[in-house]
Amino acid sequence: MNIQQAFCPRCGAPSPEGGLCPKCRVAETTWLSCEPRVTAVSCPTCESLKRGGTWSDLQTERSELVAELALQAVGLHPDVRDAAVEVRCEDTRPNRTSCIVDVDAMLYAVPVHGTCTVEIVWRREQCDRCSRISGSYYEGIVQVRATGRKINAHEREAAAAIAEQVEDALQQAGERLSFVSSIEESRDGLDIVVGSRHLGQMISQQITGALGGRYTTHPRLVGERDGKALYRITYSVRLPYYRKGDVVVSRGMYYEIRVIEPRRLAVFDLQTGAARLMHETEIERRVGNVCEAESAIVAFVHGNTVGLLDPKTYQTREVSALPWLTPAEGMPVRVIRDEEQDRLIMVG
Ligand SMILES: [Zn+2]
Ligand SMILES: [Zn+2]
Structure with missing residues (x-):
């Protein structure tokens, strides 16, 4: 080994690899640097954060965000090892x-400490x-x-809940502009005003999926x-005349509608308990819906006859x-x- 290279030329301490010893190398190296000032742009209304021209919803606590912003301003030399950083x-x-x-x-095997x-x-x-x-911008209206x-x-509540769920899901997936700006009750339905077409389409699909019916889209050019x-789209959602749970009459028999398919209805025969398919045109009239069912006490059961205490008149009906x-x-x-026939129909 060359004796000359085994000592540090600056401090004379042993330098196993020759040249400056680790301590003198550390002293020569700017290993920690900080940008003195960083700017964070946030929205006063919804706390969204702007980074590099792009807005995103804030997913972290403010304290975590502050620490993250501070850390982004810190620069470490590439030779720094095992850095433990604390931010106050x-x-x-x-x-x-x-x-x-x-x-x-650690830098060149020497422990270092720095502050900025x-x-x-x-x-x-x-x-x-x-x-x-705030500028009342929107791209579509879902008219239910x-x-x-x-x-x-029930349909009003279900449709509004679906709109909110779909909005949440798309927002969480990062579609910031898929917002519901208002849900208004109109005279014979519900108007859902949406910030993006994707949201309008998803809401229309899910409402018809849950409540039946179908939707059509009507674009309208509103400017540039x-x-x-720039188009605004009206999503015209038409719920079917019949609903799940409707009790209907066909050829003098009562049926409960269980599933509404695009062209036919799956019904439950309230006389026999059998399931069958039916076309809308076979229905003579609608009696009510099972969600509006009344509760009647069973007074007696005799063979094929059941006595029910009418909850309105308190008379027994067979x-x-x-x-x-x-x-x-x-x-x-x-x-x-069934008001028309003055009868009570047991539905379950
Ligand atoms: Zn030295
Ligand atoms: Zn905002």
């Missing part, structure tokens, strides 16, 4: 956060989504209506935006026993009232 932050003014970054690490300060400047700016919402009748409270034709239902005396059964 303090809001110094409403739009300023001061962070002290402490770093313990990063100031975060908070800037408020309305985000893309909030500016669209029913065929030959008004939509009912950034040189591109109906035929059903092969699919075994009512017990003193217990309630659910009934639908």
Whole structure:
């Protein structure tokens, strides 16, 4: 080994690899640097954060965000190993956060410690989504209506809940502009105003999937935006006249509609308990819906006759026993009232 190279030329300490010893190399190296100031742009309304021109919803706690922003401002030399970083932050003014970054690490096998300060400047700016919402920008309206009748409270609630669920799912998937800007009750239905076409389409699909019926789309040219034709689309959702749970009459018999398919209905025969398919044209009239069923106490069961206590008149009415239902005396059964025939129909 060459004696000359075994000592550090600067401090004279042994230098196993020759040249500067590790301590002197460390002293020569700027291993920790910080940008003194970083700017963070956030939306005052929804707390979204802008990074590199793109907005995104804030997924982390504010304290985590602050630490992350401070760490992004810290630069370490590539030879630094085993860095342990600690960040202490303090809001110094409403739009300023001061962070002290402490770093313990190894450099050329020498333990090093360094500190630097990063100031975060908070800037408020309305985000893309909030500016669209406040500017009443929208791309579509989902109009939920029913065929030959008004939509009912259950359908109204279900449609509104679906709209909110789909909005949440798309927002979580990062589609920031897929927002529901309003859900309004109109005279015979529900109007859901949406920020993106994708959202309008998904809501229409899911409402018809859950409540039956179908939808058609009607685009309308409303102008230009950034040189591109701007369309607004009306999604016209038509719920079917009949609903799941409707009790209907066909050839003098009562049926409960169980499934609404595009061209036919799967029904439950309330006399025999058998399932069958039926076309809408076979239905003579609608009696009611099982969700509006009344509760009648069974007064007696005699062979093929069941006595029901009419919940409105408290008189006992006799109906035929059903092969699919075994009512017990003193217990309630659910009934639908057929006003036209003045009869109670047991539905379960
Ligand atoms: Zn040295
Ligand atoms: Zn916002």
